[in-house]
Amino acid sequence: MKNPYLPLPMKLVKNFTETEDKLIHTFTLQYLSEEDEKSFPYMPGQFAELCVFGKGEAPFGIASSPSEPGFLKFSVAKVGVVSTALHLMEEGNMIGVRGPLGNYYPVEEFKGKNVVIIGGGFAFTTLRSLATYMLQPERRGDYGDITVIYGARNPGLLLYKEELAAWEQNPNINLITTIDSAVDGWNGRVGFIPAVTEEVAPSSENTYAIVCGPPVMIKFTMPVLEKLGFPAERIIMSLENRMKCGIGMCGRCNVGGKYVCKDGPVFTRAQLNELPAEY
Amino acid sequence: MIISKKDIPGFLDKLISEYQVFAPVQEGSYTLFKPISSGADAVLTADNTKLPAKEIFFPQSEKLFSYNVTEAGAKLETAIDDQKKVIFGVRPCDARSLVLLDNVFNNDKFQDPYYLTKRANTIMVGIGCNTPTSTCFCTSVKGGPFDTKGLDLLLVDTGDAYVVEVLSDKGKALAEQAGFVAASDADKASAAKVKKEAKVTCQVNTDGLKDKLDVNFYYPIWDKIHEKCLGCGACTYLCPTCHCFDIVDDALDCDGCRVRNWDSCAFPIFTLHGSGHNPRTSNKERYRNRIMHKFKYFVDNFGEIACVGCGRCIKNCPVNLDIRVVLEDVRGSEARLDS
Numbered sequence: 001m002k003n004p005y006l007p008l009p010m011k012l013v014k015n016f017t018e019t020e021d022k023l024i025h026t027f028t029l030q031y032l033s034e035e036d037e038k039s040f041p042y043m044p045g046q047f048a049e050l051c052v053f054g055k056g057e058a059p060f061g062i063a064s065s066p067s068e069p070g071f072l073k074f075s076v077a078k079v080g081v082v083s084t085a086l087h088l089m090e091e092g093n094m095i096g097v098r099g100p101l102g103n104y105y106p107v108e109e110f111k112g113k114n115v116v117i118i119g120g121g122f123a124f125t126t127l128r129s130l131a132t133y134m135l136q137p138e139r140r141g142d143y144g145d146i147t148v149i150y151g152a153r154n155p156g157l158l159l160y161k162e163e164l165a166a167w168e169q170n171p172n173i174n175l176i177t178t179i180d181s182a183v184d185g186w187n188g189r190v191g192f193i194p195a196v197t198e199e200v201a202p203s204s205e206n207t208y209a210i211v212c213g214p215p216v217m218i219k220f221t222m223p224v225l226e227k228l229g230f231p232a233e234r235i236i237m238s239l240e241n242r243m244k245c246g247i248g249m250c251g252r253c254n255v256g257g258k259y260v261c262k263d264g265p266v267f268t269r270a271q272l273n274e275l276p277a278e279y
Numbered sequence: 280m281i282i283s284k285k286d287i288p289g290f291l292d293k294l295i296s297e298y299q300v301f302a303p304v305q306e307g308s309y310t311l312f313k314p315i316s317s318g319a320d321a322v323l324t325a326d327n328t329k330l331p332a333k334e335i336f337f338p339q340s341e342k343l344f345s346y347n348v349t350e351a352g353a354k355l356e357t358a359i360d361d362q363k364k365v366i367f368g369v370r371p372c373d374a375r376s377l378v379l380l381d382n383v384f385n386n387d388k389f390q391d392p393y394y395l396t397k398r399a400n401t402i403m404v405g406i407g408c409n410t411p412t413s414t415c416f417c418t419s420v421k422g423g424p425f426d427t428k429g430l431d432l433l434l435v436d437t438g439d440a441y442v443v444e445v446l447s448d449k450g451k452a453l454a455e456q457a458g459f460v461a462a463s464d465a466d467k468a469s470a471a472k473v474k475k476e477a478k479v480t481c482q483v484n485t486d487g488l489k490d491k492l493d494v495n496f497y498y499p500i501w502d503k504i505h506e507k508c509l510g511c512g513a514c515t516y517l518c519p520t521c522h523c524f525d526i527v528d529d530a531l532d533c534d535g536c537r538v539r540n541w542d543s544c545a546f547p548i549f550t551l552h553g554s555g556h557n558p559r560t561s562n563k564e565r566y567r568n569r570i571m572h573k574f575k576y577f578v579d580n581f582g583e584i585a586c587v588g589c590g591r592c593i594k595n596c597p598v599n600l601d602i603r604v605v606l607e608d609v610r611g612s613e614a615r616l617d618s
Contacts, residue, residue: 001392005343005526005537009353032352053348054530057537058553079553094348094533215556241558242550244526247389250542251523252549254568255558257576262388276496278558278568 004247007051007096008036010072012089018075020156024122025087026063026075029095040100042066044107044129045238045266048099049246050074050086058082059243059261062100063125065132067139072097075125075159101246102265105130105210105236113206114144118221120151120193120213124159126238127212131173140172147202151178151193151217155186176200194220197228204229210236222269235269239279255279280443280459281466282434287441290457291318294365298402301335302367303328312366323368326412327589331519332366332373333380336397339516340540343393343526348533359392364401365453372417372587374405374429376519382581383522402449405430406441411479414590416603419483422587425474435470442470483603485574485584488610492575495609496567504608505566507600512543514592514602520573520585523549544568570605 014028027050031037042048042062051057058080064073078087089095107130115134119127127148134143148167152158158177167175178189178196189196193213201209201224209230211221218237225235241253241260248262256275258264282290294300295316302321303310309329310322344357381398384391408415408424417423427433431450434441442462445451462470495501515521525542529535542549545565551557559565577585586602593601 001390001395003357003392004389005393005539006355006357007353009348009355051528051537053346053353053533054528054535056528057526077553083553092350094350094353096353240552242552244542245524247391248386249383249389249391249522250525250539251544251572252542254572254576256571257579262386278564 005098007049007057007098008040009094010036010097012091012093012095013071015089015091018159019122023078024075024159025078026073026159027086027089027095029072029074029097030070037070040072040097042100043104044133045104045126046100046102047126047246047265048072048074048097048101050076050082051096051098052082052085052089053094053096055085056082057096057098057244059101059246061126061129061238063128065129065136067133067136075122077122098246102261103263105266107133110134110208111142112144113208114147114202116147116149116201116207116209118149118193118197118209118211118213120217121153121157122159123212123214124150127210128160128163130210135170135172144206145174145202146172147174147176147200149176149178149193149197149200151180151196153180154183155179192220193217194224197221198224201228204234208234208236212238232270232273233268237267237269237272238265239267240265241279280445280454281440281462282443282457282459283440287321287323288318291315291321291367293457294367298363298365300365300367301332321368323406327370327373330517331376331589331591332369333376333519335364335366336377336394336401337380337522340538341393343537343539345536346534359396361396361400364397365404366401367404368406369403369430370408370589371405371424371426371428371430371433372422372589373519374403375422375426376587376589378429379520379577379581379583379585379587380522402431402453403429404432404434404453406434406436407474407477409436409473409477411477412590413481414593415479415588416481416483416590417588418479419485420584420586420588424477424479435473437466437469437473440466442466481603483606484610485606488574488606489578491609492571496571500608501563501567504605505563507598508562508566509598510545510562510565511597512545513595513597515543515545515569516541517591517595519587519589519591544572570609574606
């Protein structure tokens with residue numbers, strides 16, 4: 001019987017300050033052996049419990065893509081005991097990783113379809129994993145147009161800036177970035193995600209929308225997607241609830257009878273419409 | 280088969296040489312399941328134990344593993360309790376609760392080795408309830424004072440002796456090893472009489488309860504129902520089917536252990552996000568979740584109500600919030616909405 005509580009020790013090789021406010025760091029973790037890497041087969045949208053030994057565990061979406069072998073990447077906001085301890089970790093330190101946990105974005109269903117990825121703030125992590133996965137050259141042909149709409153309060157709060165710059169130049173992906181209010185030197189759009197989505201989203205025909213962001217963004221983006229004709233079955237969302245075990249036993253992350261950790265975190269809007277709004 | 284009451288301590292002593300034996304023992308004014316070192320310590324005449332037998336398989340605090348972390352790696356050491364155990368004198372409601380919990384700890388995707396190893400290595404010897412108490416309502420939730428679910432042996436108290444019902448291979452082996460003698464027809468008849476006469480007087484009508492819960496999440500009844508509740512969590516800590524827990528580190532720097540502790544859906548911090556957002560903001564949402572979980576979500580997921588009618592939550596609630604009344608209120612929720 002595999003023990004789902006045991007973390008995989010991994011080595012922190014990079015602790016990178018991702019945003020200008022310094023509150024989000026991206027951690028690159030390296031497997032200690034090939035065997036360890038084989039024991040962690042994951043897909044975009046899954047998450048893992050990161051642990052700082054002595055402080056505890058907390059769940060984070062996996063920001064790297066399975067198409068990037070050798071390491072795992074997590075972008076973590078500093079908010080609590082574990083995330084604060086993580087921010088203080090130094091390169092070479094040991095971090096525990098328990099997972100992969102949860103389900104993943106339905107990439108098989110996306111085949112032959114257009115995809116619009118809509119993200120806000122630091123919820124862009126697993127969306128980055130998804131986009132990177134679909135952009136992999138041998139896989140890119142499986143999908144139609146890939147559009148990414150990504151917004152943050154200001155340019156300094158956007159994650160993965162170098163990568164976004166590369167996507168700007170990449171003909172295989174259509175990237176639209178937006179910020180809440182104009183600042184000098186910003187060449188992208190200005191405005192909130194729902195309004196920008198209404199303006200630039202591709203036709204809903206044969207298209208999936210994948211949405212991840214703060215509750216207020218979700219709240220106002222949903223009616224826009226409906227207006228654009230996206231059926232609830234083709235709106236994919238990733239939920240976040242407080243979690244502990246990650247394996248459907250400890251009881252706290254339930255939305256109705258579903259556990260976000262075990263039955264999610266990825267749900268279609270149609271599935272969520274059947275559940276009480278306890279998230 | 281049958282065993283005379285005076286032979287019970289000797290029988291338990293024999294078991295103790297081979298198994299870790301748990302039985303109800305006196306703790307002040309109540310009884311609790313504890314490992315016993317002498318068969319004479321077992322108290323089999325009292326009402327049900329204060330805490331359910333669940334604690335043996337899913338302790339209030341349990342070490343998951345210990346660790347020592349250096350730059351070179353992390354050394355993790357797991358100690359899973361695989362000692363052979365006998366739980367002696369468990370009541371049918373508590374035995375049934377473990378069958379329900381098996382669904383959680385052995386779910387469609389993950390297995391909990393700590394709980395499941397203990398379950399696999401344990402023989403459950405139950406004692407039926409000749410005189411159910413006024414708070415017992417097991418028969419309303421598919422149980423009964425002589426229900427055999429989750430048991431390997433069931434003892435029926437016939438006065439001077441226990442008539443033994445063998446319910447599984449494990450139970451059969453134990454009974455044979457113990458050298459129980461065959462019960463006479465007269466013994467069997469008196470056991471049947473005891474079983475017939477044991478009456479659970481309290482009935483809760485659960486007809487249509489699930490149908491109500493399927494639709495009443497947003498109904499105003501939940502604004503009222505929780506009002507008395509203090510959110511103390513006593514009901515969750517004493518409940519044989521509650522399984523919520525937290526995982527914490529108990530450590531000094533990099534040397535320490537990871538522990539899981541019982542937690543409770545009655546507490547606000549249970550669902551509090553790092554951002555400050557809380558999906559179950561007030562006592563209303565938390566109490567509703569407790570009822571929904573036991574009488575709807577568990578039924579949706581596993582086809583059974585997650586309540587065995589032991590009555591502990593009724594006996595121990597500091598404000599007398601009685602789940603039987605709550606369920607009746609829920610069943611009538613539509614009427615209340617209309618009025």
